[in-house]
Amino acid sequence: MASSRVALDVSDIPEYGFGHRSLLWWATASMMIIEGSVFAIVIVSYLYLKGRVPHWPPTGPSPQLFWGTLNTIILLASCVPNALTKKAAERFDLAAVKLWLAVCLLFAVGFNVVRFLEFGALNVRWDANAYGSVVWVLLGLHTVHVVTDFLDSLVLAVLIFVGTDLNERRFVDVSENALYWYFVVFTWLPIYAVIYFGPRIS
Amino acid sequence: MTPGETKRRRDDERRPRLADHDARLTVEGLERERRALEKTWWNGRGLVAWLSDTDHKAIGRRYIVTAFGFFTLGGVLAALMRIQLSRPDNTFLSPDQYNQIFTTHGTTMMFLFAVPVVLAMGVYLVPLMVGARSMAFPRMLAFSYWMYLFGGIFLYSMFFLNIGPDNGWFSYLPLAGPEYGYGKRADVWAQLITFTEVSALVVATCLIVTIFKLRTPGMSLNRMPLFVWAMLIVSFMVIFAMPSIVISSTCLILDRLVSTHFYNQAEGGDPLLWQHLFWFFGHPEVYIIFLPALGMMSEVIATSARRPVVGNLTMVLSMLSTAFIGFGVWVHHMFATGLPELSLSFFSAASMMIVIPTGIQIFNWIATIWSARRLQITVPFLYMASLFFIFIIGGLTGVVLAAGPVDRQVHDTYFVVAHLHYVLIGGSTFPLLGGIFFWFPKMTGRMLSDRLGRASFWLLFVGFNMTFFPMHLLGLDGMPRRVYTYPASMGWHGLNLLASVGAAVIFVSLVVYLVNVIVSLRAGAVAGPNPWGAATLEWATSSPPPAYNFSPQPTVASSEPLWHTELAPPPIVGLASDTREVLVTFLLDAEPDHRYPMPGPSLWPLLTAITTSAMFVWSIFQAQGVVWGSIPIFIALVGWFWPTKGKKALEHGAPTRLTARESLS
Amino acid sequence: MPHVQSVIHPAGIEAARASHLWWLIFGICAAVWIAVAMAALIAIRTGRRAASRATDRQLGTNIAVAGALSAVVLIAILFESVLTGRAEDAIRTPDALHLQVTANQWWWDVQYVNDLPSLNVTTANEIHLPVGRPVRIDLLSTDVIHSLWIPSLQGKVDLIPGRLNELWLQADRAGVYRGQCAEYCGLQHAKMALVVVAEAPDAFERWLAANRAPAVPPSTPEQERGKAVVERGPCAMCHNITGTLAGARSAPDLTHIGSRSTIAAGTLPNTRGYLGGWIADPQHVKPGNRMPVPGLSDEQLQAVIAYLESLK
Ligand code: HEA
Ligand code: HEA
């Protein structure tokens, strides 16, 4: 093959790609499939356990709606700065990225704090019965995502603000981070429904 | 339009050019390029460099060697079991030892040998087969290897401390639960699973991204080698199957450690929930082990027959449908649990249907061999062809097991033990040994000895059947599995003795194989780039391949590029040689998309794996280990992803010893 | 081989059906194996000589035909299998003999359930059945999952804590069969067997009546002393002997132990020597089982053996 005299010269193609063109997007997609399946399986387990007992919750009251609903609203609202961050990153607008990423982080602080109040509002301990176990795990798993997403974004924000190695691919990182943020928000909706309305609908 | 948007639009229009009589294609130009690449991709020498290596070939080799190490350990445990079972009422092993041994044997073979080793073949071969310079996310790949290694070390440390798991490789509850699973044994099992699932998920992700985005131009999906297809499908199976065991094993640990009640029937949990979740993973798991072996089959058979496999598309569709149906048969492991008749019939039917795609592939291979240009019966071919005789027995006993009323008789007997070894060894280990034989020259530059190869093969063939065929009869005569001994009055000792002798023959055959490897590494015939006359891209580069795999990177114009040299598609020029740049292409047609620099060697993956392992181990002893143990992991991750400029020094300077500080950049 | 625990030597209608199905599938699979192996061998011969003139199209047609044939064969197997499964309904009759088997690590508690609970019969590790009459066995477990498997009569069904499973079977041939726990249940899973005696209905009724009676009183001074040791010693903390002070339920019922053919869940023949050895050191033959070493003096031991042997 080395004897060929014609070559395909790729030296002029770009060094980055957004969306499904980037490697990172696919890694994020793979993570979303994995974690989405994890959530789905816990939800199925929830329904399975629910189907095996006459009362649900077996004893005690259903979870209080207030904090969970509040958090749903905060999470959904955070989609706005998140969308703006993503847009800004995709047009390499550093100032806007800084602004909206900071706003996102404020939201993240908000829903992380409210999340801890949610555990108290579940009205059951994890070791009370299988119902308690499964709602704690469901909420706990999502909390792990909320916390890691916050930490991710924090590190990314530091990188952006400090400005090390700031090239196009850093903006791709921001865009992928925003995608994962959507994932965390939108997986919350079915989880919210199951945790808070699973016991209310029979 | 903002300046940023203008830039985006301009960049999107930058496309590759065809360069005629390019100076970079002259002999001197190529040589210069090669020298530059040699420097850029050089990993350095010394222990630190070794520990920070991220080359997919090095990691693939390590994975394979480690997996065979665990195979040897698992095999030695099997030998101990066979000694114990060779006589009735034997007291060679105590029941407690036996139970730990059979559990650790099954766990090792499934989680530390069969799955990692087939994924490892993909790690080594896939980037080469798709013509890429590197795997996507090489540091993640290194991390996955360390996790796997530490998981295995963890299991065996516990085993030698007499806290090896003892509840079987599927660890049913409540036996493994807080009430009956004494000590830490069940936790050790559950946490080993966590280690292996992390590493498998990472490898699967790396493989998918490599296959989707790093295929060299021209390799549209329909030109992808069948082995690459198999690895792609398997990677997706890993991604969809593992979450189920992630959750179920986490809940098991939670039940044991912080008194949740997922599986505790007294508090609204259900032991059968475990079985559903486990087998929803466990059945796909066996096809995860099986499909890559089928991919290797296809490559070796095509090469031996000197023609592409008949029905390329049906092969791919068969593997795809196997993967799909594989997620819908899990209840066939639970036929005796008293589930309703209707659901049993459904899962019976699904288990029967999954036979058809496997059958189609077998028919395709037979047709390929039949219509060979001139079949060469090489040692790899022998290993592959044995599948038609051995694996099929296992597959057919699978059909027997899929029939509910018969399964309720032979479930949990040696008939199932026979089935599982016939399919696992016949369907995966034989092709694997053949595959190693086939790709050994690529990996090491030297051929394995044909004579020793044939001797080892026939010994294995005989020993294998001698060991596992009698087990069918034992099962039919009522011998349950997982018994540490049996009374003389049952009359099972003759066949058991035969099986034990057979295991000794297997042992000898594998020793011969090992000797062959060791001798050939030093004194084997030098292989050259393409000793078997195979068709796929890994044979286009030297043996062993250079760190950067190809220079210049080839493109392809058919699915058997090395058999159609007359097409001679233009090679790639213009990838940077002062950074580890790879060419990213589009998913479907593999048209060039952009260039992307891969990170170089780094110690951070190792450090992250160490901190993660510490957290995993800590957490089975104390729940708060999860919280405190996560802090070092976070620090390691930040170190990992923190960008530094120091890298350039390494890439430009003359090859030097890599210091620890540099490798942490 | 004695074939007392064999899938292919059935002694009851359900096992016979399963065996039938097995032979059918076996025959088909053997034929498939021979066909594939032959095809592979011929293919290798043809391929070596490069003798094939077949186009890929023709090969494709052959493959499609083979695939279609496989599908037909599989559907036939599935059909037979489902029919065999359904056929079990035939013996699910209301007048079936009703048993309840409760699994424990590592022995079987057996109860013959009567409408009048006082007429229930309790025994352990040994089941007597009337030939020709359907039997329904309710399956329970007190600890982990076990599986009741008497291959001569019927496929296995698991005993799962928190669930009630049923096993239906019918013995058609008188004889003594062996069953064994088939789900791994811990340390002594290997030694959790049971004896099944299928006998003529009148013999069965006699056996049942005998077992319904309380324990026979001791008839010699040695037996008398043995009884006293059992009642006041450690035995009574776990075992029951109806009609005596021993009334615990966490170990096999001993009311008619003298009439059973094995001890330690089918592990040892019930002879004087083995019984003595077992009581002297239960941890020797079946290490880890839940019976502690009772620590009897030699003389006490002889007395207990004499007493237990008398409990026919
Ligand atoms: C590589 C691994 C592998 C593979 C490929 C298979 C393949 C199959 N397995 Fe197996 N199986 C295991 C690994 C595997 N299995 C393991 C490890 C266990 C035990 C787990 C444990 O309990 O420890 C198990 C257990 C197991 C059970 C549960 C048994 C029990 O516990 O009671 C069942 C039941 O249905 C089953 C069925 C099947 C079927 C129908 C196939 C089919 O996919 C087979 C298809 C192939 C063929 C049939 C041969 C080729 C086909 C033709 C030539 C076409 C023509 C054929 C006909 C017309 C019949 N398997
Ligand atoms: C791929 C999977 C795999 C492999 C390869 C094997 C290999 C073997 N197995 Fe295994 N086995 C399982 C998977 C596997 N097994 C599983 C999943 C179970 C169920 C566990 C459970 O119930 O929980 C099981 C259970 C099982 C049992 C039943 C235990 C019981 O129920 O009580 C027995 C009994 O004989 C057995 C025997 C053997 C033997 C003799 C081999 C031999 O083939 C081993 C041969 C290997 C050696 C002897 C090692 C020698 C190696 C060298 C000398 C170096 C080689 C190096 C190179 C080639 C480079 N196995």
Ligand code: CUA
């Ligand atoms: Cu009880 Cu196995």
Ligand SMILES: [Cu+2]
């Ligand atoms: Cu299966």
